[in-house]
Amino acid sequence: MTTPDALPALLAALHDAVGPAGLVTDPDQVRSHLTDWRGAYSGEAAAVVRPASTDEVAAVVRLCRGAGVGVVPQGGNTGLCGGAVPDASGRQVVLSLTRMRRIRELDPANQTITVEAGVVLQSVQEAAAAADRLFPLSLGAEGSCTIGGNLATNAGGTAVLRYGTMRDLVLGLEVVLADGRTWHGLRGLRKDNTGYDLKHLFVGAEGTLGIITAAVLKLFPAVRSRATAWVALPGPAAAVELIEVVRALAGDRLTGFEVMSRQSVEFVLAHAAGARDPFAEAHPWYALVELSDTLPDAGLGEVVETALGEAFERDLALDAVIASGSAQVAALWALREGISEAQNREGPSLKHDVTVPVSRIPAFVEQTDRALAAAVPGIRVVAYGHVGDGNLHYNLSKPADSDDAAFRARADELARVVYDSTVSFAGSISAEHGVGVAKRDLLTDYEDPLELELMRGVKALLDPAGLMNPGKVLPAG
Ligand code: FAD
Ligand code: S2G
Ligand code: ZN
Numbered sequence: 246m247t248t249p250d251a252l253p254a255l256l257a258a259l260h261d262a263v264g265p266a267g268l269v270t271d272p273d274q275v276r277s278h279l280t281d282w283r284g285a286y287s288g289e290a291a292a293v294v295r296p297a298s299t300d301e302v303a304a305v306v307r308l309c310r311g312a313g314v315g316v317v318p319q320g321g322n323t324g325l326c327g328g329a330v331p332d333a334s335g336r337q338v339v340l341s342l343t344r345m346r347r348i349r350e351l352d353p354a355n356q357t358i359t360v361e362a363g364v365v366l367q368s369v370q371e372a373a374a375a376a377d378r379l380f381p382l383s384l385g386a387e388g389s390c391t392i393g394g395n396l397a398t399n400a401g402g403t404a405v406l407r408y409g410t411m412r413d414l415v416l417g418l419e420v421v422l423a424d425g426r427t428w429h430g431l432r433g434l435r436k437d438n439t440g441y442d443l444k445h446l447f448v449g450a451e452g453t454l455g456i457i458t459a460a461v462l463k464l465f466p467a468v469r470s471r472a473t474a475w476v477a478l479p480g481p482a483a484a485v486e487l488i489e490v491v492r493a494l495a496g497d498r499l500t501g502f503e504v505m506s507r508q509s510v511e512f513v514l515a516h517a518a519g520a521r522d523p524f525a526e527a528h529p530w531y532a533l534v535e536l537s538d539t540l541p542d543a544g545l546g547e548v549v550e551t552a553l554g555e556a557f558e559r560d561l562a563l564d565a566v567i568a569s570g571s572a573q574v575a576a577l578w579a580l581r582e583g584i585s586e587a588q589n590r591e592g593p594s595l596k597h598d599v600t601v602p603v604s605r606i607p608a609f610v611e612q613t614d615r616a617l618a619a620a621v622p623g624i625r626v627v628a629y630g631h632v633g634d635g636n637l638h639y640n641l642s643k644p645a646d647s648d649d650a651a652f653r654a655r656a657d658e659l660a661r662v663v664y665d666s667t668v669s670f671a672g673s674i675s676a677e678h679g680v681g682v683a684k685r686d687l688l689t690d691y692e693d694p695l696e697l698e699l700m701r702g703v704k705a706l707l708d709p710a711g712l713m714n715p716g717k718v719l720p721a722g
Contacts, residue, residue: 252291252336255312259294259338262304267344269293278319278339279330282386283589286327286682289335290317295344299419299427299458302340306456307425309338315715316340318452320363320394323386325596326681328451328717329394337715342393345458351376356464357416357433362393362457369462378464381408381500385582393457399449401677403581406633407500408465410677411448417461418444423454423708433461446703451679452714454707468500468537472545473574474553477528477564478504482607484532484632487561491534491552498545501535502633503581509629512587512642513580520580523566532632533581581629588627588640593649595656596683597639597663598630601672606632613639613666620662621655623647636676639663664691680718689720 260268269275269292280287291314296302309316315337319329331337345363352358353376360369366387373380382395384402394400396418401410408414417432430444447455478484484504492499507529513520534552536545549567556562568574588594601609610628617624623644630638641659643652664674664687674691675684688697697719704711704719 251312251314255308255314255338256292258308259292259305262308263294263296263301267295267297267301269295269341278322278341281325281327281330282323283325286330288331288333288337290331290339291336293339293341295341297344299345299421302342302345302421302456302458303425303427305338305340306421306423310423310425310710310712313710313712314338315712316456317714318342318393318397318456320391320397321365321386321389323390324394324398324681325598325678326451326675326683328398328679328681328714332716340456342391342456342458345393348372349459351464352433353378353464355433357461358464359431359433359459359461360392361459362391362396364392366390366392366395373464374467376464377467379467380414380462380464382411382414385585392460392462396448396457396460397451398679399677401631401634401636403501403503403631405631405636405677406502407497412445414463415444415448415460416463418447418457419459420447420455420457423710423713427458428455431459431461446707449679451681451718453704453718454713456713466539469539469541470543470545471535471537471574472549473501473568473577474534474549475523475566475568475577475580476532476534476553476556476562477524478530478532478561479528479563480530480607481610481632483556483561484530485603485606486559487532487534487552487556488603488633490555490559490561491536491549494548494552495536495545498536498538498543498548499534499633500537501533503533503630504632505531505533505581505584505629506627507531508625509584509588509627510580512591512627513583516587516590517579517583520583521576523577523580524564528563533577584627584629585640588642591642593643593653594627595641595653595659596678597641597660597667597674598676598678599637599639599663599667599672599674600635600676601637601667601670603632603635605670605672606635606637609666609670609672610637612669613663616662616666617641617659620659621652631677635672660687682717685716685718686720689722
């Protein structure tokens with residue numbers, strides 16, 4: 246436990262460890278590290294440090310361990326579960342990885358890239374493209390989120406159905422452990438069966454087991470042709486059938502399949518400058534379908550046309566447009582990627598990031614929408630997401646012209662409506678955003694007790710003092 250006088254000594258030692266450039270003191274800059282992207286979670290920190298190297302990260306961890314002070318690792322601070330901000334005690338140190346931005350190696354023949362944790366996702370995508378390769382992780386926050394945060398949250402995004410989540414894209418890790426030692430696990434091997442696969446303990450652990458300082462990531466052959474379509478649908482059941490139609494024709498060239506409800510699109514049309522509806526009339530649901538191939542002229546447009554032909558024949562599609570060039574592709578993706586920001590502008594939203602088996606999505610949507618409307622007449626459900634992998638974002642906005650506070654006061658009750666429905670379809674209450682603090686206490690009700698017991702055992706082994714991102718992921722108990 247931190248004694249009150251331990252902090253001044255710790256701050257002095259931290260200053261020596263990371264130098265003036267590594268200690269954030271400007272009040273505005275400090276504040277930006279203490280509140281999450283949505284402004285939903287905030288805390289106080291004893292210090293905010295930005296170490297420039299793995300050795301400096303290790304030094305900070307050792308000093309905090311010596312003072313009994315918790316360490317909160319932070320990347321781009323775009324997480325949506327409150328995992329990257331400190332608690333209100335003022336006795337935690339925020340350790341930002343954002344100065345560790347080196348791309349250490351790119352090995353085209355081995356199809357790997359070795360990057361430090363603070364490298365922004367978009368920079369890795371660009372470095373891969375410059376080497377005529379693809380790093381496929383893609384999500385709305387890619388201009389700010391970091392590879393360390395992507396690994397710690399096992400990020401998903403829009404290409405999971407073809408390339409998997411971050412867990413599927415990593416080959417090796419460098420991690421500073423809770424005792425300050427550094428695990429040098431930066432192996433770029435696709436086969437390495439020498440005991441337990443330790444890296445996977447840290448992927449998705451949200452900084453509660455150690456601090457990821459670098460990673461070896463998989464690269465893929467560059468995409469040279471793409472076909473993108475926006476399709477109006479009568480409902481989620483048509484979306485699920487459309488996936489099958491497209492997949493039967495395109496196989497693993499289907500690299501993106503996003504759905505969104507009309508409410509989602511209406512918020513984007515209302516709040517995103519320049520956004521326009523591709524169709525003259527409103528439709529209940531939409532799908533954004535994308536095929537891609539490494540061949541330059543793979544005839545993907547024809548494949549999409551064939552799929553849409555069948556979709557119209559079977560009354561799965563109400564209208565459709567195939568993007569005619571990169572500007573239209575970008576506009577369609579902006580419609581999709583703009584949902585989160587647009588809903589933020591509309592007002593407070595209650596976010597639920599869930600997965601159910603793809604085949605159960607129509608029944609899940611029907612049941613959940615009905616239960617939510619019964620609980621809050623006029624509630625506006627922004628349902629959208631990566632339906633190709635069963636992941637829907639069920640983000641709730643209050644009824645128009647109703648009271649913010651009254652709506653927020655029902656957050657727990659409405660979360661249980663969504664999560665009870667999710668688990669009734671054998672789903673998960675956290676698909677890709679993780680647990681943080683947002684869902685920590687819900688794990689007691691929604692996680693298998695044996696799984697929680699095993700997780701606690703791993704935590705006790707790797708972080709016996711409980712100083713790695715304290716209070717995140719695992720409920721007390
Ligand atoms: P942070 O928010 O800084 O941290 C996230 C968690 O990881 C925290 O618990 C933190 O303590 C821990 N952490 C950070 N760095 C390290 C490290 N080096 N070592 C150990 N622990 C660390 N997520 C998706 O999965 N799919 C999406 O489609 C998606 N879309 C988004 C769209 C928008 C507009 C926004 C704002 C967010 C979206 N997110 C999405 C959520 C978020 O971008 C991801 O969770 C992302 O991986 C977080 O990266 P970050 O660097 O911002 O991490
Ligand atoms: C997405 C973003 C976060 C949200 O857009 O795919 O993961 O739920 C989400 O607003
Ligand atoms: Zn998402």
